[in-house]
Amino acid sequence: MDTHGAGWLPKKGNLSNEKAARIKAMRREILLEIARMKEEQNEDRSYRRNPFYPTIERHAREIRKTLAATSAKTNSKLFIDDDLPFLITEKVIREDARIMLYVQKCLELCWYMRMQDPPMVIVTPTKGEEVDKNLFSYHGRRGKTVEVCVWPALLLHENGPLVCKGYVLPEDRKRKK
Structure with a gap:
């Protein structure tokens, strides 16, 4: 048994x-x-x-x-x-x-x-989104638009407080000109 x-x-x-x-x-x-x-x-x-x-x-x-x-x-x-x-x-x-x-x-x-x-939430921005400075820090260079998410942000729950900021690599401003 x-x-x-x-x-x-x-x-x-x-x-x-x-x-x-x-x-x-x-x-x-x-x-x-x-x-x-x-x-x-x-x-x-x-x-x-x-x-x-x-x-x-x-x-x-x-x-x-x-x-x-x-x-x-x-x-x-x-x-x-x-x-x-x-x-x-x-x-x-x-x-x-x-x-x-x-x-x-x-x-x-x-x-x-x-x-x-409630469940924790992983936030991953997609290419072309505007960088949310409240959730993400820059990796390597600064910019306004996400090229790649290096590391996602973590929220305690949906729309909850930030547990850990993520990192994004923004698009290179020089390439756009």
Whole structure:
């Protein structure tokens, strides 16, 4: 009998193909259900009037935080196995243990930021946007328009206070003349 209530979760370093496939299918079903529920919630938020809603919401947050470490490792492994080969096509790079450890830690960190309540927000400007000096510092040169985001800014939550400024490389003013 599973005393922790999470017998379906893989043990550290022991993720069989069958379990990975089951977790992947469950993740897909959960994401589809969440998307469906969000559509319904946009139309009807009466569920919040239920007297048990605050208790259920609190327990859901506690469960999410309790399982964050396990789900971060599982989701990062699934991402590395399923999605990373399409993003980094060179196998030599994917076989470098240092790079893969870095990727795994980045994925876990992003997962933990999303598990916060409310979730933290990464702000990445796109090329051609005006530089927001409240969120970004210059890297290398000054300018008004973003050429490249060197490092994104981090907000505590949507429209929340700035946790860490990002860096942008503005377009070179000399090239425009």
